[in-house]
Amino acid sequence: MARKLFCEISPLTYKISTEKEILKRKLRDSLRGTKFAKRREGEALPVVVYRHKSLIRRRLGNVNMLLQENKANNLALAVKKIDGVVIEPGETFSVWKMIGRTTERKGYKEGLTITHGVPTQGIGGGMCQLSNLIHWMVLHSELTIVEHHHHDAVDLFPDFGRQIPFGTGTSISYNYIDYRVKNETKNRYQLRVWVDEEYLNGELRAVEQQEHNFHIHAENEFFSREEGVIYRNGEVYRDTIDRTTGNCLERKLIRTNHARVLYDVPPEVEIKER
Numbered sequence: 062m063a064r065k066l067f068c069e070i071s072p073l074t075y076k077i078s079t080e081k082e083i084l085k086r087k088l089r090d091s092l093r094g095t096k097f098a099k100r101r102e103g104e105a106l107p108v109v110v111y112r113h114k115s116l117i118r119r120r121l122g123n124v125n126m127l128l129q130e131n132k133a134n135n136l137a138l139a140v141k142k143i144d145g146v147v148i149e150p151g152e153t154f155s156v157w158k159m160i161g162r163t164t165e166r167k168g169y170k171e172g173l174t175i176t177h178g179v180p181t182q183g184i185g186g187g188m189c190q191l192s193n194l195i196h197w198m199v200l201h202s203e204l205t206i207v208e209h210h211h212h213d214a215v216d217l218f219p220d221f222g223r224q225i226p227f228g229t230g231t232s233i234s235y236n237y238i239d240y241r242v243k244n245e246t247k248n249r250y251q252l253r254v255w256v257d258e259e260y261l262n263g264e265l266r267a268v269e270q271q272e273h274n275f276h277i278h279a280e281n282e283f284f285s286r287e288e289g290v291i292y293r294n295g296e297v298y299r300d301t302i303d304r305t306t307g308n309c310l311e312r313k314l315i316r317t318n319h320a321r322v323l324y325d326v327p328p329e330v331e332i333k334e335r
Contacts, residue, residue, distance in 0.1 A: 082237040098152040098244075099159075101145035106251040106266040111201035114260040115194055119221050131170035132187030136261055138168055139191055140254040148250040153207065153243045156192050157236040163188065175212055175232065185235075190261060192231040192240040195252065198265040199242050200229065200299060200315075201275045204250060208241035216293040216320040219327070226279035226297050228318040273310070274302040282318075284326060285333045291322040 090097075117136060118129040143159045163169040163185025172186025189212075199206060210232040220227075231240050244250055248271070253264040282295035297316035300309050326332065 083235065086237040086239075096152050097158045098146055098148040098154045100147055100149075101143075102147050102251065103145055105145075105253060105264070106147070106249065106268050108267045108270050110250070110265040110267050110271060111198045112262075112264040113194060113197055113225075114262045115190060115224070116259060117190070117256065117261055118259075128171065128173045128182055128186065132172040132190070133256070135163065135169050135172050135185055135187045136191060137256050139163070139188060140256055140261070143191075143252055144254050146252050148204070148242070148244045148252070150244050150247055150249070153241055154252070156188070156195070156233055156240045160188070162235050174234075175217065180217060188233055189231060191254065192233045193229075194254065194261055194263045195242075196231045196240060197225055197229060197277075198252075198263055200277050202250065202265055202267075203246050203248070203271055203273065205243045205245045206241075207243045208239050210238050210240075211316075214318075214320045216322045217324070219324050226277065227282070227293060227295060228279075228297050228316045228320070229277065270304070272304060274304055276300040276302060277315075283333055284322070284330055285335045287335050291326055291332060293320045293322055294318055 117133045118126070139160050142161065143156075146154065146159060148154045161167075165184055169185040171182050171184055174181050174183040174186040175189070176183075196206075196209065211228070212230060212232045216227070232238060233240055249268040251266040253266060255262050277297065277299050280296050280298060282293075285292050285294055295318045296314055297318070299313045299315045301311040301313075302308070303310055
């Protein structure tokens with residue numbers, strides 16, 4: 062029998078381990094002297110680079126819908142911390158540097174979280190939907206992703222009105238599992254994020270038009286059964302398009318999916334035996 066890690070012994074040791082990682086991240090940031098984006102502007106920058114929206118209340122397997130309502134509350138609080146932030150040349154945008162710790166004292170409620178690839182719940186749950194939205198917009202820009210984590214190669218829920226390729230999501234946990242983007246261009250960028258009754262909305266804006274457009278798409282998608290376990294497979298590509306000619310200048314593989322499926326696959330879906 063494998064020996065348990067310290068963080069697996071009890072809820073207390075897990076909490077101690079988590080706080081240790083939070084402190085380590087704070088120390089690393091302090092020593093590295095990273096220049097983080099902090100200033101927010103009320104006026105929107107003139108050029109819309111990309112816009113997207115995602116449904117807030119989604120039916121995900123057997124997840125309690127109260128957690129979805131709480132997520133709506135949490136997102137409404139979090140977007141106010143980010144909306145309008147300008148990422149100047151040389152600056153790094155960090156989700157957690159902007160939002161801060163999500164606590165009950167600040168009004169956050171229990172929402173859906175993912176821990177070790179398993180759906181759980183915790184205060185401030187639902188922040189991954191916000192980082193997912195930001196990541197999807199950033200993929201259509203010339204910003205550089207410097208920190209990005211996936212959900213441990215698992216497919217947690219069946220698709221519900223999916224609009225973007227599987228595998229383009231993010232995993233975040235305060236503050237040591239972050240989503241960070243650096244502006245290595247001469248352009249100024251701005252994130253606008255807000256919620257309405259149904260959707261989490263976002264716009265990535267800039268001062269100047271980008272030289273290129275970007276197209277993100279999935280290929281070779283299929284389900285497979287391997288030693289009795291079902292997996293979701295596929296590849297996600299990012300095409301760089303010349304704005305003037307429309308020609309594809311570069312085609313880059315950004316994600317290969319081989320995710321263990323944690324739900325009952327509908328009978329009409331073909332599963333390849335491997």
